[in-house]
Amino acid sequence: MDKKAAYLLSAGVVIIFLLFISLISHHKGSESQENRLVKTELESPEEVKGVFKNIYTAKKAEEHDADEHEAEDIEEETIETAEASEGAGEAPIEEETQEGIIKMEDPSYKHKKPIVAFTHSTHIEKYQITCGSCHHDDTGAPLDNITLESAVDKCVACHNKPGEKPKGKDAPKLTPAEEIAYHAEALHQNCIKCHKESNKKTGQKTAPTSCNKCHAK
16 A cells, blocks of 8 residues: 555544544534433532523423413403303393383382382383373373483482381371372382283283282392
8 A cells, every 4th residue: 555545544534533523522512401410420519400400490481481371371261251251141231221121229228129120111112101101290190291312200209208108007007198108109009000900901911910020039
């Protein structure tokens, strides 16, 4: 073998050796921190402790991010569900009131039974009840010249004694005028009288005349 061939062979061996060393160094540098813990005999205790701490901190950060994303997803799902339920269910009583349902309630006294929801628009449109059937002046004369847009006083403006009339054996005897001065008595007499007349006229008992039928739970 001449000197030139020997030189080329030697150079080739050196190049292959350098490439081998480079591959080993790259592989070692790409090892994860978890794998480095296996080589504790090559590192100091402080280094091992630092590596473990870094791994623990990184994992806790990942778990925290995952929890935050999960919480956001739950909150969005809850909002969407609430919006869907609100749109699908029946309208609440406040909205129904705006559409013609009136809660027969007066804050001047505590009601013993559930509040009656009076279907004002239904009585007018379906049952053709005139305004004067309920609304009257201080003499009891019906107010038939009012419309749905008219401003009218509430019942309590005149029937201003809270609740029902006194009852029991010791209760004073009242005249009809004194009785309907009580707010609840005026409502009862007006509604029940009309319902009884309607049932008599139709021959059916569709209009409620008992407490639980009107004061529905």
